[in-house]
Amino acid sequence: MTAQDKISRYSPEFDVAVRGDTITADRYITREWMELENKHLWPKVWHLGGVLADLEEEGDFIRHNFGKESVVMVRQADGGVKAFYNTCPHRGNRLVLGDVGSAPRLTCGYHGWQFDPDGTLVHVQDPDDFAGGNPCGKVTLSELRCDTWGPFVFWCMDDDVAPLHEWLWPYTERLAGYKLDNWVRVLNVSADCDFNWKIIRDNFNESYHLPTIHPELATFINDGLPTTVFEMYENGHNAMWMIGHQATSRKDYVSGDVPPGLYEAAEAWGIDPKEYRGRTADIREAVIKAKRERGAEAGYDYSTMTDQQLVDYFHCTLFPNLTITMSPEQCQILRTEPHPTDPEKCVFQHWCLYPPNAKMAEVVTPVGPAPLRHDAIHRHSVYGDGVSLGFVADQDLSIGTTQQQGLNSRGFKGCLLPGQEKRVQRFHEKLNDMVLGHPTKARE
Ligand code: FES
Ligand SMILES: [Fe+2]
Structure with a gap:
């Protein structure tokens, strides 16, 4: 067993071997790569x-x-x-x-x-x-x-290209329980950004950045490696199932007070967080129980969702550029698309959909409260002009421009990835196959 196997969190049935192709800088900065993508990638998805x-x-x-x-x-x-x-x-x-x-x-x-x-x-x-x-x-x-x-x-x-429902595999099946058909897009925001579209794709293909870029998520999402399941599929899509309603296992949040974030999440379901002092990890089970008992009263239909779906976050990354992040009360669509001519620019889009709920006239979107109606918040901006694209998305985008700049350096020799970023490696190898038609040389 190699060191990489030991720390791998990939579910064995949905793991894909990677070759170790160098993730070169040219794919983020050159017109040649952009043109090859226009020819060989974008028409094929x-x-x-x-x-x-x-x-x-x-x-x-x-x-x-x-x-x-x-x-x-x-x-x-x-x-x-x-x-x-x-x-x-x-x-x-x-x-x-x-x-x-x-x-x-x-x-x-x-x-x-x-x-x-x-x-x-x-x-x-x-x-x-x-x-x-x-x-x-x-x-x-x-x-x-x-x-x-x-x-x-x-x-x-x-x-x-395969028919849509085949191409979406396994998500038509995996997401069926959320019954997305009549969900309402409330948030529809986008922005012009100064980095290649793949910068944010890579970001969504790993959770290694959570402790550094999104430290506050650690209080209610367990991004610790032992509990996060990663999956990769032959078609290029991949997923991450992250335990929610539980603080990260990277730090000891279990033996003390219930941290903020988790505290509020418990209270929202009528659970007294103070009772969970010293056993904060048990709140997740209590929320599952509360949602089963009181979901309908709160206007939600949880009947077709699994226990995991009730409390966890299911991140689905569709090759090459679409991410769907699911919780029972919110579907986030996060996407970057190429600029018409400049490989060092892209358009970032963020949509949030919510299940219809007769008990709720308003929802809390990533940019603040909004009426539960179609496109209640709809705007386009230029990133950096101070218009929020959502608190967590703003954090993700905050590294985009500096990463783009760093990738332009002669000193950059190709990415050096830990095992948990295997989805990033896989993404680029699939991209190499489609865009270049061959692997890049393995990184030395
Ligand atoms: S009517 Fe469309 S280009 Fe002339
Ligand atoms: Fe992020």
């Missing part, structure tokens, strides 16, 4: 385009700008959703310029061509002036794959 709540009626649409690309998803007469590239077949003007909207026809702002929600061209100026005759009814918008899961709409540029 499903992208989360938006939420169905924005697509209630026929003709409702959402636009998703992604790097240099832009995609429009439109609700159809038959209730389905279609996705189109946001480009006019006439001379290429972008058709849709807003994030969300509704119109019986999509109309190009240049020469006024009009398209039905199913993408068919239905109106042009001077229809008789075309050599092949009136193009209406013959020309259509360029369509791409589109599918839905729970409250989400996804699109994909490539016909060979």
Whole structure:
């Protein structure tokens, strides 16, 4: 057994061997890498385009700008959703310029061509002036794959990628108990950031930074290695199941008073934290019991969730750039997307969805309280301008720019990872396979 095996927390059935490829700096800083990703990576995965709540009626649409690309998803007469590239077949003007909207026809702002929600061209100026005759009814918008899961709409540029529900494996199954279908996106914030999109992907692929970047989480999430389960899947996704409602085992929080954070979490379920002095780890079980007994009274439906789901945090990282962090009362979507032209910039997005709850008019989001309604908080900012993207997300983003700067140094020789960061290693090896088509040399 190697030293790495000894400290590995990967569940044996969901472990993937890694080769030790060097995680090179060029992938974070060069245009060549960015172009290779545009060619070999982004077309080969499903992208989360938006939420169905924005697509209630026929003709409702959402636009998703992604790097240099832009995609429009439109609700159809038959209730389905279609996705189109946001480009006019006439001379290429972008058709849709807003994030969300509704119109019986999509109309190009240049020469006024009009398209039905199913993408068919239905109106042009001077229809008789075309050599092949009136193009209406013959020309259509360029369509791409589109599918839905729970409250989400996804699109994909490539016909060979597995169908969405297969691609999402194992999360369709693993997250079924949360019954996400009717959850409401309350928080929808994003920001332009000065670092490559993979900087934050790496961050979400490890929990090694928790004690240093998020010290306050340690009082109610047990990030200690012995209890955290990591899983990696062949398809590139990975997960981390972290014990919640329990303080970290990295320090002795058990034998003394109940630390803040955990104290409040206990009180929220009518548990007297003072009774747990000297045995703070037992609060988790008490919360499970309280949620089972009093969940319905509080307006929650916990009936299909496992005990673990009631109290723990399930972080699902979908290859390459989407993270879904689940608790029974909140679904967080955290994502970075590439800048259209600059490899040293990205867009960070943070959504939070909440289960509908007749007893609650308001929820506490990572940026503060908000009414429990669709997109109650919706804004875009520039990171560093002092607009919060959520307390914990702000902490994660705080290292982005300095890491980007450090990666530009001639002195950086490639990442040097502990065993618990194996998901970061795996991510880059999968990336090497897709983007470069071969491994990078092992780190010396
Ligand atoms: S480019 Fe769209 S109508 Fe001319
Ligand atoms: Fe973090």
